[in-house]
Amino acid sequence: MKLATYQDGSRDGQLLVVSRDLSRAHFATGTATRLQQVLDDWNFLSPQLEDLYATLNDGKARHAFDFDPRRCMAPLPRALQWADGSAFVNHVELVRRARGAEMPASFREDPLMYQGGSDDFLGPCDDAVFGSADWGIDFESEVAVVTGDVLMGATPETALESVRLLMLVNDWSLRNLIPAELAKGFGFLQSKPATAFGPVAVTPDELGSAWRGGRVHLELASVWNGRRVGLCSAGEEMTFHFGQLIAHLAKTRRVRAGSIVGSGTVSNRDWSRGYSCIAEKRAIETIESGAPQTAFMQFGDTIRIEMNGDDGQSVFGAIEQRVVARAA
Amino acid sequence: MKLATYQDGSRDGQLLVVSRDLSRAHFATGTATRLQQVLDDWNFLSPQLEDLYATLNDGKARHAFDFDPRRCMAPLPRALQWADGSAFVNHVELVRRARGAEMPASFREDPLMYQGGSDDFLGPCDDAVFGSADWGIDFESEVAVVTGDVLMGATPETALESVRLLMLVNDWSLRNLIPAELAKGFGFLQSKPATAFGPVAVTPDELGSAWRGGRVHLELASVWNGRRVGLCSAGEEMTFHFGQLIAHLAKTRRVRAGSIVGSGTVSNRDWSRGYSCIAEKRAIETIESGAPQTAFMQFGDTIRIEMNGDDGQSVFGAIEQRVVARAA
Numbered sequence: 001m002k003l004a005t006y007q008d009g010s011r012d013g014q015l016l017v018v019s020r021d022l023s024r025a026h027f028a029t030g031t032a033t034r035l036q037q038v039l040d041d042w043n044f045l046s047p048q049l050e051d052l053y054a055t056l057n058d059g060k061a062r063h064a065f066d067f068d069p070r071r072c073m074a075p076l077p078r079a080l081q082w083a084d085g086s087a088f089v090n091h092v093e094l095v096r097r098a099r100g101a102e103m104p105a106s107f108r109e110d111p112l113m114y115q116g117g118s119d120d121f122l123g124p125c126d127d128a129v130f131g132s133a134d135w136g137i138d139f140e141s142e143v144a145v146v147t148g149d150v151l152m153g154a155t156p157e158t159a160l161e162s163v164r165l166l167m168l169v170n171d172w173s174l175r176n177l178i179p180a181e182l183a184k185g186f187g188f189l190q191s192k193p194a195t196a197f198g199p200v201a202v203t204p205d206e207l208g209s210a211w212r213g214g215r216v217h218l219e220l221a222s223v224w225n226g227r228r229v230g231l232c233s234a235g236e237e238m239t240f241h242f243g244q245l246i247a248h249l250a251k252t253r254r255v256r257a258g259s260i261v262g263s264g265t266v267s268n269r270d271w272s273r274g275y276s277c278i279a280e281k282r283a284i285e286t287i288e289s290g291a292p293q294t295a296f297m298q299f300g301d302t303i304r305i306e307m308n309g310d311d312g313q314s315v316f317g318a319i320e321q322r323v324v325a326r327a328a
Numbered sequence: 329m330k331l332a333t334y335q336d337g338s339r340d341g342q343l344l345v346v347s348r349d350l351s352r353a354h355f356a357t358g359t360a361t362r363l364q365q366v367l368d369d370w371n372f373l374s375p376q377l378e379d380l381y382a383t384l385n386d387g388k389a390r391h392a393f394d395f396d397p398r399r400c401m402a403p404l405p406r407a408l409q410w411a412d413g414s415a416f417v418n419h420v421e422l423v424r425r426a427r428g429a430e431m432p433a434s435f436r437e438d439p440l441m442y443q444g445g446s447d448d449f450l451g452p453c454d455d456a457v458f459g460s461a462d463w464g465i466d467f468e469s470e471v472a473v474v475t476g477d478v479l480m481g482a483t484p485e486t487a488l489e490s491v492r493l494l495m496l497v498n499d500w501s502l503r504n505l506i507p508a509e510l511a512k513g514f515g516f517l518q519s520k521p522a523t524a525f526g527p528v529a530v531t532p533d534e535l536g537s538a539w540r541g542g543r544v545h546l547e548l549a550s551v552w553n554g555r556r557v558g559l560c561s562a563g564e565e566m567t568f569h570f571g572q573l574i575a576h577l578a579k580t581r582r583v584r585a586g587s588i589v590g591s592g593t594v595s596n597r598d599w600s601r602g603y604s605c606i607a608e609k610r611a612i613e614t615i616e617s618g619a620p621q622t623a624f625m626q627f628g629d630t631i632r633i634e635m636n637g638d639d640g641q642s643v644f645g646a647i648e649q650r651v652v653a654r655a656a
Contacts, residue, residue: 011368011584011585040339078408078584079408080406080407080408080446080447081445081446081447083445083517086514107512110512112512112513112514113514113517114443114514114515114517115442115443115444115445115515115516115517116443117409117411117443117581118408118409118446119408119409119583119584119586119587120581120582120583120584129480130580131480131481131579131580135580152457152459152654153459153654174580177580182513182514184435184438184440185440185510185515186414186440186441186442186510186515186516187442187443187513187514187515187516188443188514188515189411189441189442189443189576189577190576190577190579190580191580193580193581194581194582248517248518249517249518251459251518252458252459252463252502252505252518252519252521253445253448253521253522254448254522255447255448256339256406256447256448257339258447259447326480326481
């Protein structure tokens with residue numbers, strides 16, 4: 001099942017069911033108006049949406065209309081939790097190596113994860129607005145899951161069963177603000193501005209056999225200013241699967257329905273696959289030649305992030321954003 | 329105006345208006361069922377609740393009933409954002425001094441703030457459940473504000489105008505998990521479990537002249553196992569006022585209605601005022617005698633946090649929690 005949220009002037013938007021090929025959509029009004037409602041009462045409401053999804057895919061939904069991702073908000077336009085892992089340890093290792101630091105061996109057993117802001121997400125085609133290009137504007141292409149309720153102390157296996165939906169993420173990062181902020185010791189705050197999400201959230205069964213072992217075994221394409229800079233495998237090299245990431249979050253507290261847990265920047269050891277964030281490209285340049293050559297994003301730059309299924313069709317639709325200066 | 333949320337089996341509970349003396353209450357059903365709804369549409373809905381509040385205080389509300397804080401959830405049982413400052417720099421300085429570290433001078437100009445989890449808050453009388461007493465269980469008595477919408481780049485003055493409500497907070501902390509977690513560089517996650525809030529949220533006018541300069545000029549009492557261990561002034565020594573804390577959060581992104589921003593542990597230079605968290609007591613002991621003497625909380629311990637107004641009456645009602653072991 002594929003779900004999206006249309007702008008309607010409200011803070012939470014209007015829930016839609018979208019056809020598998022992303023061509024057609026139908027309001028979910030008869031069942032729920034907001035995605036969080038469905039997550040709050042998943043076992044009761046999701047079968048109703050699955051029925052509508054089947055009817056829509058059969059071309060038999062009576063009030064269907066063409067789906068337009070430009071009208072989308074994030075599937076959850078605001079959420080109760082956004083916790084982003086850094087599960088592709090290769091990324092962490094590269095960035096550290098570039099600044100001459102070793103990665104602690106424990107990073108392969110104990111996930112890195114930060115708590116992000118979740119009050120204001122960007123839709124897939126929303127402008128990304130920043131106060132200054134000096135902030136070091138960077139995209140981060142990732143995958144995330146939306147959970148149901150998880151008990152404190154849940155095992156990775158139990159935690160994995162809580163996965164309700166998968167989403168595509170652009171975890172905007174302000175690289176030049178990060179060193180000073182992390183040096184203060186309390187983690188990211190200003191250096192992680194509003195995060196963007198792909199047009200539709202999908203249930204894991206939509207991925208078929210590409211969803212296995214708690215990982216998404218598909219390639220994630222990142223296209224910067226029209227040039228494909230990354231086609232990275234989001235599966236094998238994910239050191240921690242989503243069940244492990246959720247269990248990490250649930251170690252000392254319950255995790256409640258509608259929590260979003262991210263994979264962190266998708267990254268592969270094979271550099272020929274390109275990159276899912278500019279920071280990694282700069283790290284590779286630094287390792288190879290002593291200094292970064294590629295600049296971060298400028299106002300007017302565009303980024304497109306998309307993932308195709310085994311059938312070659314777009315799973316989530318595309319994130320397509322432009323970097324824009326805040327009005328003075 | 330004072331607002332609370334009663335348990336009703338739902339995730340967001342049922343909104344109440346509570347009388348100034350906390351004796352009587354009335355469901356807000358005619359206006360809104362959830363506090364977030366009111367924050368989403370504050371200018372339209374809050375005057376209706378103010379009318380009900382006036383009627384309730386006059387003893388003329390027809391369906392009023394006795395208010396019972398034990399039936400309360402957190403005023404916002406789950407929220408879109410919980411960002412906690414560390415605005416009492418004295419606390420930061422003490423804890424650092426105890427471990428032989430200086431506090432950077434910049435900490436007096438640039439607030440420390442961490443992004444917390446907001447998907448699962450505790451009510452004022454909810455048990456605080458932990459997996460192990462070895463985690464180093466500690467309370468933190470604080471004050472927090474709930475904001476309206478704030479634009480990216482807002483000034484501290486504008487940000488201060490967004491304050492809708494004030495709340496009492498127990499920011500539970502797991503001290504023995506903090507060093508290893510902060511050493512990883514991404515901030516708190518497991519070391520900050522579910523946060524608890526006082527029974528009622530109040531509009532700033534309820535504090536009269538005690539709310540000035542973006543600070544709460546009242547004393548915060550912390551009572552551990554029946555013994556008052558702190559009566560700290562929450563005003564003068566708050567290095568950053570709430571407008572500055574909100575503006576810090578809004579530097580690179582919008583802050584949306586219903587965001588909760590905390591003061592951090594209330595702390596005074598005069599040690600005779602006691603403490604608002606055990607970590608600070610242990611820091612003082614370390615500075616005085618080379619080692620901490622006071623142990624963190626054990627299962628069965630209780631904590632009571634309360635703040636009286638200039639009239640001697642409880643402003644928010646009391647947080648009264650017991651530390652409990654997670655069922656095996």
